[in-house]
Amino acid sequence: MAKEKINLRDELRSYKFEFDLLQQIPCTKQENKQYEKILKDGGTLPAGVHGYVYEGGEPSTTDFYTVYETDLTESEIREYLTYKQLSLIKTIKNCVLFFTVLTILGMIATFLIMMNAF
Numbered sequence: 001m002a003k004e005k006i007n008l009r010d011e012l013r014s015y016k017f018e019f020d021l022l023q024q025i026p027c028t029k030q031e032n033k034q035y036e037k038i039l040k041d042g043g044t045l046p047a048g049v050h051g052y053v054y055e056g057g058e059p060s061t062t063d064f065y066t067v068y069e070t071d072l073t074e075s076e077i078r079e080y081l082t083y084k085q086l087s088l089i090k091t092i093k094n095c096v097l098f099f100t101v102l103t104i105l106g107m108i109a110t111f112l113i114m115m116n117a118f
Contacts, residue, residue, distance in 0.1 A: 019084060021077065024065040035064045 004065055016022040025034065027049070039061050045051070048067065052060040072080065 019081065021070055021072075021080075023070075024067050027064045027066065031066055032062060036062050047087045 013022065017024070033050060035051075039046065045064070049064050050067065052063045052065060054060060070077075
């Protein structure tokens with residue numbers, strides 16, 4: 001249980017980035033220099049331009065990106081996420097199959113070793 005309030009809009013936005021419904025498009029070197037100059041002069045970044053955030057939480061003053069939002073309809077997003085789920089389920093199925101075959105081969109090898117011991 002959470003001890004503090006969680007901003008669900010931020011969580012939703014992070015999931016959109018994770019599943020590529022929102023994408024960070026890096027700015028070119030020329031644009032980065034232009035935005036860096038704007039910040040040095042005490043200005044603010046244009047709308048839609050963001051600075052990368054380092055691991056310590058400090059925003060970058062030299063590297064910037066824009067956010068690209070797909071123009072998919074609600075039903076297309078739902079369909080995309082359904083296919084993404086199917087892909088992940090297929091991966092899980094393949095992992096389970098691999099470990100099942102590995103276990104069966106181990107059991108057969110153990111049985112053959114036991115038979116040779118007698």
